[in-house]
Amino acid sequence: MIENDNKLTPIIELNGITKEYCAKATFFSKGYTSVMALDNINLAIQKGDIFGLVGQSGSGKTTLGRLLLKLESPTKGIMKFNGKSINDLKGKGLKTYRSKVQMIFQDPYQSLNPHLSIAETILEPLIVNKIGDHNSRKEKAIETLDTVGLTPGKEYYDRYPHQLSGGQRQRVAIARAIVLDPEFIVADEPTSMLDATIAIQLFKLLQQIKEKYNMTFFFITHNLAAAKYLCNKIAVIHNGIIVENGPSDQVIQHPEHPYTKQLIQAQPKLNF
Numbered sequence: 001m002i003e004n005d006n007k008l009t010p011i012i013e014l015n016g017i018t019k020e021y022c023a024k025a026t027f028f029s030k031g032y033t034s035v036m037a038l039d040n041i042n043l044a045i046q047k048g049d050i051f052g053l054v055g056q057s058g059s060g061k062t063t064l065g066r067l068l069l070k071l072e073s074p075t076k077g078i079m080k081f082n083g084k085s086i087n088d089l090k091g092k093g094l095k096t097y098r099s100k101v102q103m104i105f106q107d108p109y110q111s112l113n114p115h116l117s118i119a120e121t122i123l124e125p126l127i128v129n130k131i132g133d134h135n136s137r138k139e140k141a142i143e144t145l146d147t148v149g150l151t152p153g154k155e156y157y158d159r160y161p162h163q164l165s166g167g168q169r170q171r172v173a174i175a176r177a178i179v180l181d182p183e184f185i186v187a188d189e190p191t192s193m194l195d196a197t198i199a200i201q202l203f204k205l206l207q208q209i210k211e212k213y214n215m216t217f218f219f220i221t222h223n224l225a226a227a228k229y230l231c232n233k234i235a236v237i238h239n240g241i242i243v244e245n246g247p248s249d250q251v252i253q254h255p256e257h258p259y260t261k262q263l264i265q266a267q268p269k270l271n272f
């Protein structure tokens, strides 16, 4: 029966997701005002997608990423992971979810703890989740460093973040994100602080990881060219509303919403 085909169940499904923040009063307004960071978001992400979320600063991208990681809760709406609601996850269920869903942050200079060696950074999720023993964890960490292109892994193992470039640090952040073999990775503008040539190398790495492990990526960016380069699907977000959503080629070649058309015109050279 096609209806029960597992491939058709999205890995992530968002139905009517709304996030409203209470903002403190400003000089011009008394009491509290509210900010509608996300307004009735409906999205389905299929297993194996590199799904791009494109929008300008303040459009709600990070808020959506944080909701997906369950760092915050939606004001309204239902979030599903592999067909099951994750809205009310707590305790053990939440811990399991957090091992299956990982995040790569924007700033590789702030996201790595400067006091931890590369080894400690990558081993931490394995230790917290009680996976393997000392030797197997070390083996896995070195193998993961090799996978993210820090080769030979053994040479990077005992280094510290300050000894690495921005691109290398972001590779460590990727290694930390994939070491638990997660199903879904949210990458929040992971290359926006890096040179374009380094960004392209990291995109190639993310594509290799997706192929090798069949992971699903949610790639957040303000750069439509980057999304076109990397993603098979693109959603465009504007003031907390998804205004366009479809296969990348369709969104770029036949945009329907004026805001998407504006974004495309603003970046006439869409070959990243």
Ligand SMILES: Nc1ncnc2c1ncn2[C@@H]1O[C@H](COP(=O)(O)OP(=O)(O)O)[C@@H](O)[C@H]1O
Pocket: 021, 022, 023, 035, 036, 037, 055, 056, 057, 058, 059, 060, 061, 062, 063, 064
């Ligand atoms: N914790 C918060 N409290 C109040 N407002 C917030 C908070 N986080 C985000 N916002 C507001 O929500 C909107 C979306 O922010 P954000 O998701 O960070 O956008 P983006 O990542 O696209 O730049 C902005 O108007 C921002 O000021």
Ligand SMILES: [Mg+2]
Pocket: 061, 062, 063
């Ligand atoms: Mg952001």
